[in-house]
Amino acid sequence: MAKDKSPRRPRAETPKGFRDYFGADVTERKAMLDTIAEVYHRYGFDPLETSAVETVEALGKYLPDVDRPNEGVFAWQDEDADWLALRYDLTAPLARVAAQYRNDLPSPYRRYAMGPVWRNEKPGPGRFRQFYQCDADTVGAPSVAADAEICAMLSDALEAVGIPRGDYLVRVNNRKVLNGVMEVAGVLNTADPDHMAHERGIVLRAIDKFDRLGDAGVRALLGAGRLDESGDFTTGAGLSDDQADIVMGFMAARRATGAATVARLRELVSGSPLGLEGVVELETIAGLLDAQGYGPDRIEIDPSVVRGLGYYTGPVFEAELTFEILDEKGRKRQFGSVSGGGRYDGLVERFTGQKVPATGVSIGVDRLLAALRAKGRVGGVAPGPVVVTVMDRDRMADYQAMASELRRAGIRAEVYLGNPKQFGNQLKYADKRAAPIAVIRGGDEAARGAVVLKDLVLGARIAAEASVEEWKSQPAQVEVARADLVAAVRRMLGQG
């Protein structure tokens, strides 16, 4: 049988679940990350950049218990039989680094890291397989002063990128307090941590869903279970009403002031040493922050914050944007969480066998950028370059020299390098580039030592809305002496 040998053309497509970023999407994110890095740096954090690739073994969460251990991560087998994978967050690589370089790194080790991470999830609307994270962690500091510092830094970072005070809140809680409440409710026996661990997991996830499910929904999950609108049933933790009351009391423990909240929590965990330890830690954190001027208008104790991740062992925190935006259906809603973190003690231990206290925060870069756009803090069309048009192909050197002069004066400029035949195409190109000015120099202008500048911003405005008087008084096109090119462009750009 004859085989069809004509080459099939490859599809020019971004792989499913991935994205391409153009122009301002790149520079705006970069500017935001630079600003955050500056804040982290001022707090004494040092940058760390690990490679995108880790051994599956080091990543840990996804161990090779199947032939192809790519559940949740992008993984492949290396030639020497090791399984490699793309990192799924920046915390796992930090744990590996903290263990690997433990004799060389300062202790405590404060580090920040920024970069893409990858998740092998089914792509869907708004769900992407590569996205940025921006983390700061302190490894080796047992004191909750480290947690307080992270909260203050998070607050500073949000304000530095343009979220004003009052538009965000860093909410702090402590897993030890929740565990104390569980102990009081009889769902935790500190002498036998495995007992009812499954039930406690259900409680944790139920509390984490409070925003969405409300009081009744959470109560159902704490008890026998919950039937959702679609008819699906989620098994509950099986708590008695009395037990559930205690947990729900914890959720509602927030009071008008931090001191009052702490007092209420102290009542709730009475009898649980672990819970009391947690309350004292919260008090300490609040006191440290207060002494630095971070009051409850920026950072507050909120018992409803639990964070989903299982590995947190002490303080947990979350930054929420408190202003409203319109969702895709035009309904008002709170913007919600843009950052979260907490204390975790087990990650480095996996490698070394020794417990190493660590605490850190991760900022959701894409969500924070979306928030800044929603607030009009970034975005809009980035100004394009001054475009030097080509009237006469033979005088390309002249055009290049003009662009070169402008650039040397710090002005973004380029020569049109497409087919110059149709001048209209050049102006269309300048428009697509969001060029503020087109420089035009035909034979006549050259002969009299002149050059024409077309103010494209003004031109667009005049075309759209100008009165006849305005049109007359503000011509969008001026002829200037060639020697005055740079000065005239500066004036037209409003830099004169």
Next chain:
Amino acid sequence: MAKDKSPRRPRAETPKGFRDYFGADVTERKAMLDTIAEVYHRYGFDPLETSAVETVEALGKYLPDVDRPNEGVFAWQDEDADWLALRYDLTAPLARVAAQYRNDLPSPYRRYAMGPVWRNEKPGPGRFRQFYQCDADTVGAPSVAADAEICAMLSDALEAVGIPRGDYLVRVNNRKVLNGVMEVAGVLNTADPDHMAHERGIVLRAIDKFDRLGDAGVRALLGAGRLDESGDFTTGAGLSDDQADIVMGFMAARRATGAATVARLRELVSGSPLGLEGVVELETIAGLLDAQGYGPDRIEIDPSVVRGLGYYTGPVFEAELTFEILDEKGRKRQFGSVSGGGRYDGLVERFTGQKVPATGVSIGVDRLLAALRAKGRVGGVAPGPVVVTVMDRDRMADYQAMASELRRAGIRAEVYLGNPKQFGNQLKYADKRAAPIAVIRGGDEAARGAVVLKDLVLGARIAAEASVEEWKSQPAQVEVARADLVAAVRRMLGQG
């Protein structure tokens, strides 16, 4: 048989062939890339950031002709059966983007891209599997004005990052001239491009190795072949002596001035329309650059530049650093190439079937950074934060407040968060952090409203070299009023 069930600890190791970057290694590279991006931007280039992952089909160079198409790339099969891979350069993703968004992008499209790329090579000394590239390309501009612009921009970028004029040279050649020489030598028949294509490949690679093999080595490869010192034989192109003379004449065509070189090339390709076209292009490029002030002290025509990649179709260029460094054996040698590029017309065509002219350059980020370090333009120990020591655990809020005050004044500062028991450890920590100042405040100082500043830079110098007089006149430790903390730290940092 009983199986050992005790959990094995994962190894804390950077995967083979990958690297971790700490502190200044991250910030110095970032600063260099930022500077280059600024130059690219000023030339009208827009940033593009594609994802790290592409379909193997789109990457193209490595098609799935084997079960596991990971020759040279890191590849894996996605759940929906597509093969995905990490990009191996930034040009292949650009070709995909140029095809995919061809109706939306301005044409010509100038873009820059910076980021890691991955190669699935056997790791070895100095050979890494993830490294940075930093590219600028113009897609859709047929004129060699685009090539000239890239050369000028490369020159500007090198000077902007700190390579002074005279320490580098951008060398330009044209594949068409080389092909013209091949035509004259009878190794190319433009009517039948496949004829002797294999031999031309050998010629190309031989010329590319001129620096290493010298005249005799290249001549051997042009002829019957070359026996190297180890006894290995490389088959040659099989050219006759007359044919080889012509090619060698091309290599030696460089003259004292660009005009003289061009004249010599014109003689060599006489009779080859393709070769003459290439010579005219070189003349045009030189003329355009000259008009913008880029003379032969920065950019010169050099027929010995050919660039290894097969896909170049016109002008090729290379930036070489001309200063000498000492190699690992202490011998002086030229630093060599840090950047290269050229014109390629076939990459977008793969997707669309239409030829799209493109030209671009790639800067070898790691080599350029190494060059800057060799010149002392970057590097040295980055200053660490002011470290506020902890004399009294109960006054943590006081210490945090001092650090906070310093930070608000723009001074990098942190509180020691390790176990504060042994003060010596705190000073060792400050030393490891390269801290310029340690802030010390015990109960006595607090009682009299004071704070002690220890100048660690001066302290180190005094310890190492000071005379008795100096020691007396410049104490490394001063007590100041608590209210003067910020001002005193500023003075000590030399910012006062």
